[in-house]
Each structure stands twice: as structure tokens, then as C-alpha cells.
Amino acid sequence: MDKINAVITGVGGYVPDYILxxxxxxxxxxxxxxxxxxxxxxxxxxxxxxxxxxxxxYMMTRAAAQLLRKTGVDPGSVELVICATxxxxxxFPSTASLVIGALGLKNAFGFDMExxxxxxxxxxxxxxxxxxxxxYKRIILCGGDHMSSMTNYTDRNxxxxxxxxxxxVMMEATTxxxxxxxxxxxxxxxxxxxxxxxxGGSHKMPTHETVDAxxxxxxxxxxxxxxxxxxxxxSAVKTIAERNGLTRDNIAWVVPxxxxxxxxxxxxxxxxxxxxxxxxxxxxxxxxxxxxxPLCLWEYxxxxxxxxxxxxxxxxxxxxxxxxxxxxxxDGAPEAAKEPAEFYKEGVISREEWYAKRRRDDxx
Numbered sequence: 001m002d003k004i005n006a007v008i009t010g011v012g013g014y015v016p017d018y019i020l021x022x023x024x025x026x027x028x029x030x031x032x033x034x035x036x037x038x039x040x041x042x043x044x045x046x047x048x049x050x051x052x053x054x055x056x057x058y059m060m061t062r063a064a065a066q067l068l069r070k071t072g073v074d075p076g077s078v079e080l081v082i083c084a085t086x087x088x089x090x091x092f093p094s095t096a097s098l099v100i101g102a103l104g105l106k107n108a109f110g111f112d113m114e115x116x117x118x119x120x121x122x123x124x125x126x127x128x129x130x131x132x133x134x135x136y137k138r139i140i141l142c143g144g145d146h147m148s149s150m151t152n153y154t155d156r157n158x159x160x161x162x163x164x165x166x167x168x169v170m171m172e173a174t175t176x177x178x179x180x181x182x183x184x185x186x187x188x189x190x191x192x193x194x195x196x197x198x199x200g201g202s203h204k205m206p207t208h209e210t211v212d213a214x215x216x217x218x219x220x221x222x223x224x225x226x227x228x229x230x231x232x233x234x235s236a237v238k239t240i241a242e243r244n245g246l247t248r249d250n251i252a253w254v255v256p257x258x259x260x261x262x263x264x265x266x267x268x269x270x271x272x273x274x275x276x277x278x279x280x281x282x283x284x285x286x287x288x289x290x291x292x293x294p295l296c297l298w299e300y301x302x303x304x305x306x307x308x309x310x311x312x313x314x315x316x317x318x319x320x321x322x323x324x325x326x327x328x329x330x331d332g333a334p335e336a337a338k339e340p341a342e343f344y345k346e347g348v349i350s351r352e353e354w355y356a357k358r359r360r361d362d363x364x
Contacts, residue, residue, distance in 0.1 A: 006128035006171050007179035007329035012067025013167035013298030014059050014144075015046040015285070022160070029156045036160045041261025045163030045286035047148045055089035055149075057098035059166035060142040063298075064099055067140065067168045070333070075103060080139040081110035082127055084119030084290040086317075087146045088112055099142065108140075116195075116316030117257050119143060119290035121185070124312070124324060127171045128180040142168040144291035150197060152217035161259070162218070163286030167294030174329065178306070182244055183324035184236045191319035194224040229263050229315040234270045236323035237313050241271050244325050248272040252308035252328075253300070257315055258282035258292040267313060289316070302332040 021044045022033035036042055048059065060083060068075055083096040096110030115122045120143030130136045144166020153159045196219055199210035210216065233256065240246070254273050256264045261282055268278045279296040288295060293312055297304075308328040315321040 002175035004132050004134055004173050004175060005177075005179040005181075006131035007174040007176070008169045008297070008326070009172045009329060010067055010071035010073075010170040011167065011294065011297045011301050011333075012063045012065070012070060012169075013165070013295055014062035014066065015163075015165040015295070016048040016052055016059070018047045018049050018052070019044050020047045020163075025160055028153050029159055031156045031160060039260075039262075040161055041282050042160055042163075042286045043283045045160075045284075046165055048146055048164040055095075055098075056083075056085050056087050056144055056146045056166065057089045057095045057102070059144050059146070059164065060085075060095065060099050060168065061102040063144065063166045063168045064103055064140055064142060067170055068103070071170050073138070073170065075105050076107050077138050078105045078108045078140055079136045080127075080130060081105065081108050082123050082139065082141050083110065083112045084115070084123040084141070084143040085112060085145055086114055086116055086119065086289050087149055088114075096142075115187075115320045116318060117259065117287070117289045117292070118185075118314040118316040118318075118320035118322060120293045121183075121257075121312055121314040121322055121324060122320075124169075124171075124180055124326075125183050125185060131171060131173050137173045139171050140168050141171055141294075142166060143294045145289035147218075147287065147289055150217050152214050154214070155217075157222055158218050158220050161287050163288050165285060165288040165291045165295055167291055167298045169294055169297065176329070178327045178329040181325045181327060182240060183322060184239050185320075185322035185324075186232070186236070187318050187320045189318065191225075191228070191317055194221040194228075195219070195317040195319075226260065226263065228319055229259060229321070230266050232319065232321040233257075233263070233267045233313045233315050233323070236321060237267060237271055237311055240311055240323045240325050246309060246311065246325065248274075248277075250309055251277065251311060252305070253277055253279055253310045255279045255293055255296050255310055255312045257287075257313065258285060258296070259287050259315065263315075304328050304330075304332045306330050 147162035199215035313323040
């Protein structure tokens with residue numbers, strides 16, 4: 001009997017129309033474009049406004065609907081939906097249940113998983129395990145966050161980092177030698193003091209005092225997080241590369257979590273990968289937490305080729321981190337999308353035009 005593996009067969013994405021740039025950010029909090037670009041690498045970020053939609057499920061539903069249209073898949077054939085998010089619409093019901101209901105996926109079950117910024121990385125491994133079991137053939141993995149819903153816009157050190165967005169992939173069974181090949185995943189439990197939301201859970205329930213103290217927003221100690229992220233992601237990437245014979249000569253793309261441009265370059269640089277082989281969209285997407293990895297795939301999909309070797313890596317609160325190795329399963333999307341770098345080439349196309357074009361091409 002042929003060995004069953006799990007392969008990505010399509011990508012869909014969604015980002016809100018409203019763009020918060022660094023000039024506007026500098027009017028909200030004491031910062032500047034120069035400060036943000038040097039330390040983080042973010043130029044613009046997308047923000048979901050209440051008049052456009054509500055919650056993470058809205059963005060995931062839009063992304064998944066686009067995915068279904070692009071792949072031509074019968075919604076009734078989808079058996080499972082996994083949503084990786086830190087910003088669910090509600091404590092309960094799950095975000096996955098809302099996406100399934102909105103799309104009418106009558107034969108699917110689903111659930112949320114929370115591993116902070118490592119969520120989608122872990123979700124790929126979990127989804128692949130369901131498919132390798134032989135009981136499931138087609139699932140949707142969603143990753144995304146409504147980060148502006150828990151961002152403190154009086155904290156100059158954290159508010160420029162985050163944006164909103166979501167993307168989804170179709171994962172299906174295959175007997176070809178493509179798909180998710182290997183992974184290294186870790187949690188050490190050491191990150192609580194350095195990266196957390198202090199209140200809102202069962203440990204510290206909401207009160208007037210916690211709201212007044214802004215304890216329902218992201219708290220981060222940047223230096224400690226930066227240090228752990230570089231060391232742990234680099235170690236995971238190195239382990240995956242060594243045990244799979246991956247080198248700078250055969251790795252097509254490194255797909256890192258989009259937390260900080262300096263972290264991304266440092267991690268890739270430790271295995272000798274040049275920047276033109278790193279998927280980077282932090283400059284115009286910011287950190288969308290669980291959305292960063294699939295949003296990279298959504299933007300770079302037109303450049304991907306069947307057989308490309310990809311290394312994914314992420315790091316998040318907990319601390320959680322890891323890396324995975326995937327052999328891509330199909331040639332890029334048929335539509336000709338502009339590369340992210342072209343956003344900033346004068347006279348080529350604006351960010352707004354690119355996103356509008358991508359939505360038109362994908363029928364969303």
C-alpha cells in the first residue's frame with residue numbers, strides 16, 4: 001500500500017482594506033517611521049474596522065471562501081477545519097464552528113488551537129497527522145488574528161508591531177513524494193513573564209481594575225523575546241536542515257514568522273540563506289500572529305513551483321517554537337500577482353492597487 005502524506009493544494013487569504021501607516025501611527029503614539037523601520041521593519045499594517053467586519057472568524061471566512069473558489073472544491077467534501085488563532089471571536093463557541101457555519105461545510109467538524117504565533121506551524125503538523133491516519137482526505141487549515149483587538153495603542157514598543165489578517169490552505173491526501181516531510185516542535189513554558197495578556201482568562205478574570213490597567217492587551221518584554229526567538233528558531237531550522245540534507249543550494253524558500261525583520265534575517269543567515277530566498281511581508285502586513293505563515297504563502301504562491309523545498313519556522317508566547325520541512329506540491333497560482341517588493345517601486349503599482357487586483361483575480 002502506498003504511503004499517505006499530506007500536501008497543500010491551494011491557498012486563500014484576506015486582509016482588511018484599511019491600512020494604518022507609520023505616519024498615522026506617529027500621530028497616535030510617540031514614534032516615527034525611522035524608529036519603526038529600524039527596529040521592527042514594519043511600514044504599514046492592515047486593521048479590521050467594525051464597519052467592515054467583526055472578529056477573526058470574518059477574516060478566516062473570507063479567506064476560506066476564496067480558497068474554495070480558487071481550488072474549485074465542493075464544500076461538502078471538506079471534512080475538518082482547524083483554526084489557529086489567539087484572538088477567537090468568543091471564549092466559546094469556537095472560531096472554527098463559525099467559519100464552518102458561514103461557509104455551509106455540512107460534512108466537516110472543526111476546532112480552534114492556540115499556540116500564539118506558532119499556531120499555524122503546529123496546525124500543519126496536526127492536519128497532516130489527521131490525513132496520514134487514512135480517515136480524512138481533505139481539510140482546511142486557517143491561521144489568522146485580529147491583533148488590533150488586543151493592542152495597546154499607548155505603548156510605543158508594541159503597537160507598531162501588529163496587524164490584522166488571515167489566510168487558509170487546503171491540505172489533502174497524496175501518495176506522491178510531496179507535502180509535509182518533517183518537523184521539530186517545542187514548548188518550554190519559560191515565556192510567561194516576557195510575553196502574555198495578563199488578564200481575561202481564568203487565572204485573572206476581567207474586572208474594572210484590569211480594564212483600567214490595560215491588562216487585556218499584549219504585554220511584551222522585547223529584548224528577552226528577541227533573544228529567545230533568534231536562538232530557538234535558528235536551532236530548530238538547523239536541526240531540520242541537517243537531518244534532511246537541506247542546504248543553501250537546495251532550499252527554495254525559508255518561511256519565517258513575521259515578527260521582526262532582524263529576527264528573520266538572522267535566522268535565515270545562520271544557515272546561509274540569502275534574503276531573496278526568504279518570504280518577507282512584514283513591511284506591509286506587520287505581525288498577524290497565527291496569520292503570518294499562511295499569508296506569506298498567499299502572497300508568494302505565484303512564485304512557488306512543484307518540488308520546491310520549504311522550511312517554515314515560528315516562535316510565540318509560551319515560549320512555543322519549531323520548524324518544519326515541506327516539499328511544495330504544485331506550480332504557482334495562474335494569476336500574475338505582483339511581488340511584495342514591487343509595492344515600493346515608484347510608478348509600478350500601489351499597495352492598494354495590488355490588493356484590489358488580487359481580490360478581483362481570486363473572485364473575493
